[in-house]
Amino acid sequence: MNDSTTARRRRLGQGLVLLLALGGAMPLAAQTWPARPVTLVVGTPPGGSVDVYARALGDQLARQTGGTFIVENRAGANGNLSAEQVRKAAPDGHTLWISTQAMFTINPSAYPALRWQQSDFKAIAKGVESPLVLVVHPSVPVQQLGELGPWLKANPDKATYASFSPGTPSHFLGFQFAERLKVPMVHIPYKGSAPQITDLLGGQVLLGFTQLQAALPHLQTGKLKALAVTSPQRSRFLPQVPTLAEMGHGDLNTTVWFGLMAPAATPPAVIDALMAATVKAQADPGLKGKLEAQGFDVPTESGAAFDKTITTETARWAQVVKATGFKAND
Structure with a gap:
């Protein structure tokens, strides 16, 4: 084996050692x-x-x-x-x-x-x-969204709305909807969908935008009434419930x-x-x-x-x- 061959092999060995070392330090x-x-x-x-x-x-x-x-x-x-x-x-x-x-x-x-x-x-x-769904307690004598504003104006002491948390779409949609209806409404915030739904079911607060998943079983049993959903199209889970857009409030759409x-x-x-x-x-x-x-x-x-x-x-x-x-x- 001549000196040049030995040198080449030495360089090759050094290169392999370097590659292995780099491999151990390679980023994730x-x-x-x-x-x-x-x-x-x-x-x-x-x-x-x-x-x-x-x-x-x-x-x-x-x-x-x-x-x-x-x-x-x-x-x-x-x-x-x-x-x-x-x-x-x-x-x-x-x-x-x-x-x-x-x-x-x-x-x-x-x-x-x-x-x-x-x-x-x-x-x-x-x-x-x-989507969110606008629900009302069964004691509220309205069957469609267009009837809600006149009823609230006639019953200002009941003009409150529940949200599942402050600073969420449930809160802000309620605020915007109250402006749209030209009805001053008091915001009642909760710490989650569960307590919001509990008080809606009990009639402590009579309406609010809720998570569809939380409201769905109570809508199916008639313990709550749905007036509108906030998606651009009707929800396949509530096909009978109109959208806000159908009622002329498409700018309030959200999911x-x-x-x-x-x-x-x-x-x-x-x-x-x-x-x-x-x-x-x-x-x-x-x-x-x-x-x-x-x-x-x-x-x-x-x-x-x-x-x-x-x-x-x-x-x-x-x-x-x-x-x-x-x-x-x-």
Whole structure:
């Protein structure tokens, strides 16, 4: 073996050692995601609609990827605590945020001292969406939306409306609708859909915009009456109930949604893997059927399309928040 051959082999060996060393330090973007358990942080208590969606999604992603997905509930400040937790986490695809329309598109305008920004996150995919439904207690003697304004004007002492939380579409739609009817109405906020529905059923408050999933069983038994839904088209879950648009209030249309967010600094390759896995999961007939059985629609909106929705809705709610003068506390 001559000296040149020995030198070439030495250089080759050194190159292999260098490649192995670099391989050990390669970023997650070049590795397989998930590389360890993934935490889905939910900004609401266990058992609610957001929690149910997160657990269903996590189960499906685990089946697809072979990874472990854990749901962690970090309730408080209308989701802001959960946002802060994920913002501070390592941007490697292993700590993700299950956000909602209110948290992501309304909180930036409603909280003056917010400790996170939309730009801190990358929107992955819209998970589920649903219209709100305007319901009244059966004691309210109206059968259609057009009769509600005159009745409220004749009964000003009963002109209150319930929301499932301040600073949400349920709150702001009630405010806008009262303006539209030219009826001063008192806002009665609740801490969640369950207590809102409880008081609507009991007649403590006689009307309000509620989550369709929470209201549906009571509408089916006649314990509440539905006057309108807020989606552009009638809901397949309430096909007999007209839309606000049909009643001339199309500018009040809205659907509420839950979606998956990752820290903005997450490597593009991991974002791509996350997006592909989530879109595939939500197309799974088992997951889709489970969510639809609860009254949700399962969209196919991700990436740039989801970003566009967020931009449009953020601008809309900023105007409404400004008009109401609403300011949330931390």
